[in-house]
Amino acid sequence: MKHRLIRGVAAIAAGIVSCGQAPASAGENPRATGPEDHYAGSQIERYEGTGGVPDLRYSAEDQVLGHDVSSHQGVVDWPGASGAGARFVYVKATEGVTYTNPQFIQQYDGSHSVGLVRGAYHFALPDVSSGAAQANYFVDHGGGWAGDGKTLPGALDAEYNPYGETCYGKDAAGMVAWIRDFVGTYHARTGRAPMIYTSTGWWRRCTGDNGSFGDTPLWLARYDTQVGPLPASWRTQTIWQFANHGALPGDQNWFNGPMDRLRTLARD
Template identity: 25%
Template sequence: MCEVPLKSLSKLAPLFALLSLAACGPGPTALPDRPMLTGARPGNYKETEATELARNFAIHGVDVSKYQGNVDWMAVHEGGVQFAYIKATEGGDRIDPKFLQNWNGAKAAGLPHGGYHFVYWCRPWQEQMALFEKTVPSDPGALPPVLDVEATPTSPTCPRHLEREQTLRDIKAMLVEMERYYGKRPIIYTTVDFHEAIFYGNALGEYPMWIRSTKHRPSVKYGDRAWHFWQYQSDGWVRGIPTRVDRNAFYGDTKDWQVWLKTNGFASN
């Protein structure tokens, strides 16, 4: 699908007003009328409709894994990044080798941070949650955990065709367990194809959603689906990170962000 250049960001404000978060718990009351970046998007990058629209949001963050190498978290925070999600586990037996280094570094820098689990569809959900709980500290000051659910049809070890109803039951079971263990409503991260196949009809709409859309505004592929986080770029450059990195925006202004942090128990060092 071709990209559509934007002539005026201010004309898009009514579109964002349609994205109510009533179904996702605490959320913003309104979006800013103009960019409020204050250094939240450092570095050079190729503009797309998504990156340009992301300027409407005040709060920006990154998500990282071993592929980002050795991160200087103090530089990341000082460069304007306001939150980080860190890969912790995958399936039932894989721990990201940089998890503890990233977790401790982000915490030492006073940066709001949380862990995420990448679901492997050929392991029982109980084993996956046991590994995540063993790996990610139950820290009252951390951000809510994230369940990363994506289709993996080309996986050499798990080319499983996902049946919607069973998949939703497994996802729900993992979310319930995450909330039981960490005491916070977890977040679902997903992609366009998975959302179209599994989450249509606002399935599991009671959970905050983190969506991926790196070319266009969320409504192009997700319709009126409510969301809390938007992964709008996969190849950004950020101060303190030696490789390209995913960048994300929070749905809301600075006040909404502070409310959300307080609701989820984040305490800065």
């Protein structure tokens, strides 16, 4: 879908500014932190940097504005987020097989209470357990799905390792097998394929730009004024995380389509 730039409008993207942050060198772990700091894109920001131009924003004619949050945001003002234009949100539920977001109920149920379409995501740690084990942990701790038009399929957050080697010590074949194990288990448990959240850079580096996940919706991270090249598996993105801050709490996202298509994704 073509995204048109509009100059001089800062209502949504007023907070999108370049952080002047250079990407980390290959294989470098910029900063090991705890799971409360591992939100969707936290490591992509550190490895790939952020961008954006404050006097540009995208047309919302055929897109839906949303965001994603984690315990990093704490207690979220959901009426405020809705009033600022949010129509959907992804909430971090789990990481690995030991961490659950202590703010999950306030964030997940709170967003639902103001009418947002919401989903949950899992921060993957492919070096600590199998994809199946993490998919099961995710589903058992908030990552399930209901075909009610209000619940988005769960999302697998696949990005740079915050604790060590970039690709979690796996070669491309091993990483692809791990992701396939997660996706297959999630589908078996819920009847839906999960969303895959990633960046083109990470996907190319850690999966060898594998092209076999095209039936799985893509949530693309790229902090810039254009979507840019996609990973090999996909011809288009379902959601684009375009900025790491802005008018809404947490990261800023566009759903690639109108509201009725967003509800279809949450239903079918």
